């Protein structure tokens with residue numbers, strides 16, 4: 001039986017390779033950070049991690065995790081509602097709600113699970129989900145698991161959203177669903193306008209703050225802070241795997257009854273293991289650190305501004321960003337790959353993206369800034385961009 005299937009898979013793999021879409025893993029032998037060492041011995045400056053606040057290798061988080069290993073052991077060996085809820089899980093849930101100004105929080109093993117498990121318990125075939133066309137794969141999958149009517153509006157297009165809201169008046173309840181930051185451009189969802197439309201057309205809002213929590217807004221409370229809408233959004237999802245420490249874990253935070261129903265019915269919560277106590281402990285420490293000081297957010301914002309300015313002066317074409325994601329536009333797919341490969345030889349690790357990850361003729365290099373970067377790291381990256389940019393005729 002396997003022989004035929006094996007042939008089929010081998011052809012699929014060859015087709016992926018031929019299309020230039022084969023994903024290779026680069027193996028890192030050092031902790032995550034501004035500077036990393038690959039197992040082949042090369043050292044590179046890292047500009048492609050979601051390590052926005054540089055917490056992935058933070059000594060205070062490591063210490064908190066180690067301490068929890070000693071006091072709470074290694075794993076829970078249970079889902080939350082059987083015997084997988086520890087004091088650290090409850091404390092972290094409360095801290096996350098405090099941080100975002102929401103009423104309650106439910107933890108998941110990942111935000112993929114938070115998004116996968118949020119719609120089906122809450123909405124039925126009588127209801128409507130109105131989703132941004134560029135939403136994350138986990139939102140798309142979550143929507144698929146739910147019987148609600150589906151509407152899709154063009155990315156951040158408020159006229160289109162309004163059209164869809166009018167159509168969705170046919171349903172009982174409506175929810176608008178959007179990523180807070182779109183990861184290929186770095187732009188934010190226009191939550192102020194979305195909120196106005198939601199009020200006008202009697203809709204709720206769910207926002208996924210994965211790339212914005214810890215990053216966007218003066219104190220890193222995300223896009224709800226940017227638009228002064230703290231406490232007004234029904235559902236916020238986020239990850240502990242990006243700015244918030246970079247290990248693993250996700251959450252849904254928002255209105256009390258919504259979180260309560262999720263605890264009763266959300267399948268990834270009911271049927272998948274609890275996060276390890278050490279991850280919860282490090283999460284608690286992380287929120288405490290962010291509540292005490294705004295140092296890391298300030299540094300990240302300054303770094304992003306510094307990089308953008310220097311690149312623009314050199315004549316590079318950058319998408320306006322409202323996050324720590326910057327897109328250096330090259331338009332041509334092949335050029336984006338050649339440029340990124342040459343940057344790696346210069347010790348700068350970035351990724352070139354092209355169709356179908358971004359629209360046709362919109363190839364780019366994505367540069368992700370971090371509070372872990374020092375000025376000299378950014379200077380080195382900009383110098384490498386200048387050298388390769390001139391070599392490949394992108395800038396003069």
Ligand SMILES: *Cc1c(COP(=O)(O)O)cnc(C)c1O
Nearest residue numbers: 110111112136208210239241250
């Ligand atoms: C990264 C990401 C996720 C998935 O988060 P995990 O915790 O890694 O599963 C979900 N949504 C968005 C918008 C993301 O960027």
